[in-house]
Amino acid sequence: MPAHQLAPDITDDPARILAAEREHLAISRTALRAMREHAQSLSSDAAGDWVSQQILQALLDQRVAALADHSGTPLFFGRLDRQAGDDLPGTVYVGRRHVHDDRSRPLVIDWRAPVSRAFYQASPSDPMRVVLRRRFGYQGGDLTAYxxxxxxxxxAALAQSRILTEEIERPRSGPMRDxxxxxxxxxxxxxxxxxxxxxCVQGAPGTGKTAVGLHRAAYLLFTHRERLARSGVMIVGPNRAFLSYISSVLPALGxxxxxxxxxxxxxxDHSAPEDPAVGTLKGDARIxxxxxxxxxxxxxKPTEGVLFTKGINRYRVADHEVREIVASLRGTTRYGPGRATLAQRLAHLVLVRMEQRGESPDDRVQDAVARSKPVRQLVxxxxxxxxxxxxxxxxxxDPAFLAAAAKDDLTAAEQSLLLWPKPPKSFRxxxxxxxxxALMDELGDMxxxxxxxxxxxxxxxxxxxAMQxxxxxxxxxxxxxxxxxDLAQGTTPWSARSWGEVLSHLGFEDGAVTELTLGFRVPREVLDYAARLLPSVAPDLAAPRSLRPGAGSLSVRPVPDLATALAHAAREALAREGSIGVIVPDALVGAASEALSDLDHRVLSPDTVEDHRLLVIPATLAKGLEYDHVIVAEPADIVDAEPRGLARLYVVLTRAVTSLTVLHARELPAQLSG
Known part of the structure; x- marks a missing residue:
């Protein structure tokens, strides 16, 4: 009997259990392939007109893409054996997407389905009708353990899942995984x-806050498919390299x-250089x-009325009437609709004059009057x-115009900061x-x-x-x-000091703030070392904790020659499994690349992420990225490069998943000494 129809007894032979689960995996993959082939066979020709056909075809293409089977990714990763007594299956396989057979029987249940919640939440104290929870181990796409x-x-709950730990610690290369x-x-x-x-999630390094955000987007799309298909979901990241790094997570989830x-x-994408003090002022909500x-x-203020002529008839709207209309509209509507409403109100008064003379104008006449030259000129x-x-x-x-607009919101000194020393001839x-x-976007919404x-x-x-x-x-x-x-990773001059402040500017004062402090990615030895900086960059935050001891994961080396030490450390890392990030001060990127010229490497740019094992990474691009082995060069230079350099260094030191090597020819920052 197929594995999906019969739950193996937990006292059964492990080899037999593993064979049965592999059989279920093969059946599920075959069924997924059949689902995709069926979706590919559907035609948009059934839709009536060409536009409907295009819309239907786009939906079919999305469905086919969502049913892709990634051979190196487990189709299911868990299983629940449940108590009898409800309408749900007794055995549930939990995976990345729903898979059913040709009789519509579920072979794999989407991880976002309500029944799957027990896989993550059930415990001995609250089993949620679960008798047995099974996790599966994989090598590539092959099921190898349970x-x-x-x-x-x-x-008590299971002290530590070996499979879970191995999955967390599995070496990574290329884009972020789900x-x-x-x-x-x-x-x-x-x-x-x-x-x-x-x-709002305050997440210490390695707590998976980015992945949580992406998985919430996937969950909401699953749960509110129709609603969000109309209104849309958007992910906003710090730079294009980061977006490339996370780009495969949601597609892998369908x-x-x-x-x-x-x-x-x-x-x-405006990139004109600007003094940080000016940029900080422009980002202030007072603007x-x-x-x-x-x-x-x-x-x-209107100084004259409107004279509309139709044939031999003349219809006048007095200047005081125009002033009354403008006064009633000003500030009560957005600027653009206000213009259109002014034209319609003027046209309406013209129609009143026509009716007073016994005429019977309709809406078409009013629209024509609103578009007429006299009305357009006045508007x-x-x-x-x-x-x-x-x-x-x-x-x-214009200093006088700025002063009038600023009133008491900006001081004279702040106004002088905003004024261009040499104004361009035109806005073009x-x-x-x-x-x-951000200022143009604010005005655009007005x-x-x-x-x-x-x-x-x-x-x-x-x-x-605040303006962004x-x-x-x-x-x-x-x-x-x-x-x-993470407030501790704030590196801009205008970085937030509290999440209440962030939520207020977003317009969600009632948003819920939750904190993730337990890390799974960064070894404890590395995280504790980086946390020495916290009293200086975010004294109000609790120190993060890591579940992974990581003994021997940290190496701090004073070196006489940085270039030679970089090449040596990179060779050491290449002898181990996993991705390698060499993070250096932005000013040393060229020198670091030259030091690694004998090794196959790439330099990370702001616009793309290189799917390469050995990368040289400017410190300002490291945020949000992770590598198995991280080599950090010259921490003191990273700190000296910008006003919030200590926060930047905290970011850099917490990118490692397996090992961190710190190389320094200069003295380390005082917070890291000792």
Whole structure:
């Protein structure tokens, strides 16, 4: 009898059990292949018109992509043997996606299904109807081992799952993997949070906060498929290299239609250099009032009315009537719709004049009047059409205009910081900075409403300015968000000091903040070493803890010649299994690459992630990335390179999954000494 129909007795021969589970795996893979072939056989020709055919074909293509079987990835990773007494199967295999046979009988249950929750949450104290939990070990896509845990006999939980530990510690190369087989109970609680709830995760290094955010997106798409298919889900990461690193997680879980972008991808890839003090001021929430006043200052007091001529008839709207309309609209609507409403209100008064003369105009006449030259000329004079760039150009070029818009929100010194020393001739020739992108987005929303999404996942949120957070918040103003980050890893001049502050700027003051302090990725010896920096960078945070002792995982070496030491350490790492990240101060990237010229390596750039075993990584790009073996060069230079250099060093020191080697020709920062 096939394994999916009969649960092997737990006292049975281990070889027989393993053979039966392998048989179930083979049956499941065959069934998944049949499901995909069926999806490929479907045709969009049944749809009526060409547009419907294109929409249906896109949906079919997504379905086919979601049913892909990744040969090196386990199709299922766990199994539950359940008590009888409900309508659910007695034996449930938990995997990355649902698989059924030709009779629609479930062979694998999606990890996001309600019944699968017990795989992550059941315990001897609360077995959740589970008698036996089984975990499977794999090499590539081949099932090689299993591990059982009885949950129906009370007593203590399994002290440590060998299979779970091996999966966590498995050497990695290339993009980030999903953690669906290793999700812990506290992580699972976050993943399964309701769609309407905004969740903020303060996660220490190695706690899996990024993976939790991605898995929550996958869970919400599974649970609220129809709703989120309409409104959309977006992942926002710190840079394109990071997005490339996480790009395979959601597709591996069967989710292929999720936008992944950066803040620059949303606000525009503006890269004009700017003094950090100016960028910090532009990122301050006080700028919102300045922008609002600057925009509405362009609406001027009408000095004349409207004269509309139709044939021999003339219809006049007096200037005082125009002023009343403008006064009633100003500040009560967005700028763009206000222009359109002004034209319609003027046209309506013209129609009133027509009716007073016995005419019977209809809506078509009103629309024609609203588009007429006299009305358009008055609207353009009183309520001119504007772009965000025009408003900013005037604001940063005209001291008197800036002073009027700033009022008491900005000091005279702050206003002088914002003014361009040499203003460009027009907004078209202006060079905009990254901070300007957030200001233009704010103005854009004041002019026309930003279309919101259903759910937004924001990673490394502690590094975003108030204005960048506002830009993201309005994109999910009618939805919810998953906010991820670590206050200790804040490296921008405007980094947040509290999650309450971040949630407030996003517009989710009632969001729930939860903290992950138990690490699974970074060895304890490495994490404890990096935590020496915490009192200096985030004194209010609890020190992170690691489940993995990692004895011998840390090596700190003073060296006389950095280049020679780098090459030697890289050769040592290459003799071991796993990926290698050589993280250096940005200014030393070229020198480090030259030192490794005899070794096959690549240099990580801001726009791409190289799927290469040995990488040279600028310190400013290391955030969010992980490598089995990390070599850090010259910590003191990393600290000296920027105002929040200690926080940057904390990030760099916590990228290692197996070993960390620190090389320094200079004295170490005082926090790491001793």
């Amino acid at each position: 591990e059982d845990e009885r949950l129906d006999q009370g007593g 953690i669906v087989a290793t999700i812990q109970p506290d992580q699972d609680e976050i993943v399964r949070s309701e769609l309407g709830r905004t969740v 989710e292929v239609k999720v936008d992944q972008t950066t803040v620059a991808g949303i606000l525009g 919102v009032g300045v922008l609002r006043r600057a925009l509405w200052a362009h609406v001027v 353009d004079t009183v309520w001119p059409k504007l772009t965000p760039q025009q408003v900013l150009h005037r604001l940063f070029s 020739s202006a060079k905009w900075s990254a901070a300007d992108g 002019i026309e409403r930003t279309v919101p999404l259903g759910h937004l996942v924001v990673d490394e949120a502690q590094d975003l300015s 957070l506002r830009a993201l918040g309005r994109r999910c103003r009618t939805g919810s968000a998953t906010v991820l980050g």
